Amino acid sequence: MKHGVTVALLVVAAMAGTMASARAQGGRIEERALPYTPLPADIQALDEVIKAPLTDDFVAKSFTAPDGRIVPYRLLTPATATVQLAQARLPLVIVLHGSGSIGQNNVSQMTAFAKAWALPALRQRFPAYVVAPQVDVRSADYAPGGDGLLASHPGASLPAILALVDDLLGRLPVDPARVYVVGFSMGASAALDALVAQPGRFAAAVAFSAVPPDRDRAVAVAGTPTMQVHGDQDTENPFDPDHAWAEAVAAAGGAPIFVRYQGMEHRVPPDMILAPGWREWLFAQRLKSAAPFPNP
Known part of the structure; x- marks a missing residue:
């Protein structure tokens, strides 16, 4: 990147090393x-991006889920040279959008x-297949959880997204x-709902400004590495439920990363959109065992 290294980049990059011992404990x-x-x-x-x-x-591609829902999506493939040099299969990254992007265009x-x-x-530093699906209805819905704080549960389009992931796993290297x-x-x-819906499917998740699942579901995913990033002035998706989820995951034996941006409203921090640090952490995570999929 052309711009200078920020404090956030340094902190998140350092987490990749510190979390190894944290997760052991x-x-x-x-x-x-x-x-x-x-x-x-x-x-x-x-602004340039x-x-x-x-x-x-x-x-641009399209997928029809078993329930009949059509999911338009965009697929970024690694550069040809990267694929040729790779000694093993590459990661798959699913990028899920906010409610402002609901549609089918x-x-x-x-x-x-x-x-x-x-x-x-x-793209060169993090070779991967990156998929950006678009949903026509909400992928997560919100309601008060058992602790009285706001909680999410799978929206009508989430099963189709999970089916798309399975389809891509069967077709891509x-x-x-x-x-x-x-x-x-x-x-x-x-x-975060996807982690609960399919424990053991995803190697890690990074959630910016989430409303998390009900805290009593944390035990099911305590072993999955997660990074949560949230502004403490967020009035759209409140801060407290997200932090309560991290506390519940830790109480269940996990070691989540939680990055609090003091004074930030509902957004992805500009420095983190472009930073390699959290991507380094993400790509360092790997499932100990994974379900086999057929060769494409």
Whole structure:
């Protein structure tokens, strides 16, 4: 990247090393609090991503789920040279969008959060198949949980997304032990719901500004590495339920990462959209065992 290394980048990159021992112990949150002070260079770099025609790097495709739901999606494939040099199958990254991108035009989901994966520097550093599906109805719905705080549960479109993941695993030369799900807002909530719906399917998740599942479901996914990022001034998806989920995961023996941005509202921090640090952590995660899938 052209802009300078930020404090957030350094902190999240350092987590990749510190979490190895934390996960061996379990039962604690690896927590960081960062001031929300986006640098002018971060804003400029993000603006360049928003304006760049990177959507064209994601090939438009469509999937029909077993329930009949049609899921438009975009697929970013690794560079040819990267595939030729790879000694093993590559990761699969599922990028889930927020509610503002609901539709079926196969374009609206391509925000900077998704498009950034096609930046040449990130694409070379993190070779993977990156999938950005678009849903026509909500992928996560919200209601009060058992503790009185807001909780998410799978929306009508989440089963189709999970079916798409299974279909891609059967057709693409990906590593079933390195399937990752990331998301923002509704997509972040759906990412955590997906962990609960299919324990052991995803190697890790990164959720930006999520409403998490009911806290009594945390025990089912305590062994899955997760990173949650949330602004403490978020009035759209409140901060407290998300932090309560991290506490519940830790209480169940997990060791989630929780990054609190002090003074930030409902957004993905501009520096983290472009930063390699959290992607390094994500790509370091691997399932100990993964269900086999047929060769494409």
